[in-house]
Amino acid sequence: MNNITSLSEIRDAIVILEAEQEVRVQQLRQQFQVTYVNLKPVNLLKSAVQEIASTPVLTANFLGTTTGLALGYLTRKVIIGASGGMLRKIFGSVLQFGVTNLIARHPAEIKSISQFVNQSLFGSRKVKTSKQ
Numbered sequence: 339m340n341n342i343t344s345l346s347e348i349r350d351a352i353v354i355l356e357a358e359q360e361v362r363v364q365q366l367r368q369q370f371q372v373t374y375v376n377l378k379p380v381n382l383l384k385s386a387v388q389e390i391a392s393t394p395v396l397t398a399n400f401l402g403t404t405t406g407l408a409l410g411y412l413t414r415k416v417i418i419g420a421s422g423g424m425l426r427k428i429f430g431s432v433l434q435f436g437v438t439n440l441i442a443r444h445p446a447e448i449k450s451i452s453q454f455v456n457q458s459l460f461g462s463r464k465v466k467t468s469k470q
Contacts, residue, residue, distance in 0.1 A: 405445065406442035413434055
């Protein structure tokens with residue numbers, strides 16, 4: 339900024355600075371509005387879900403963990419049944435924990451094994467036709 343030597347230059351500088359201040363105030367208000375909207379709990383949840391869904395590694399881990407939890411719970415329910423004794427409940431809980439961890443830690447192996455079993459049991463059976 340140049341040295342101001344006259345009263346008219348001071349007035350011009352003040353007008354310019356006030357205009358800059360007004361622009362900055364408007365930018366600050368806009369940024370505040372954007373931040374306010376983004377910090378609403380619904381929008382935070384939406385952005386978190388979108389981030390998880392867009393990351394393939396997290397999606398695979400989420401699916402593996404969810405599958406592990408579901409199969410662990412199912413295993414426990416099968417072992418305990420409708421009503422089980424104390425020993426049976428403890429064994430069911432330990433087995434649930436083990437199955438859940440096994441599936442959650444090795445989802446790729448479990449997927450390949452299940453695909454192999456599925457293909458072996460329900461694979462396409464080609465009907466052989468004899469040539470005449």
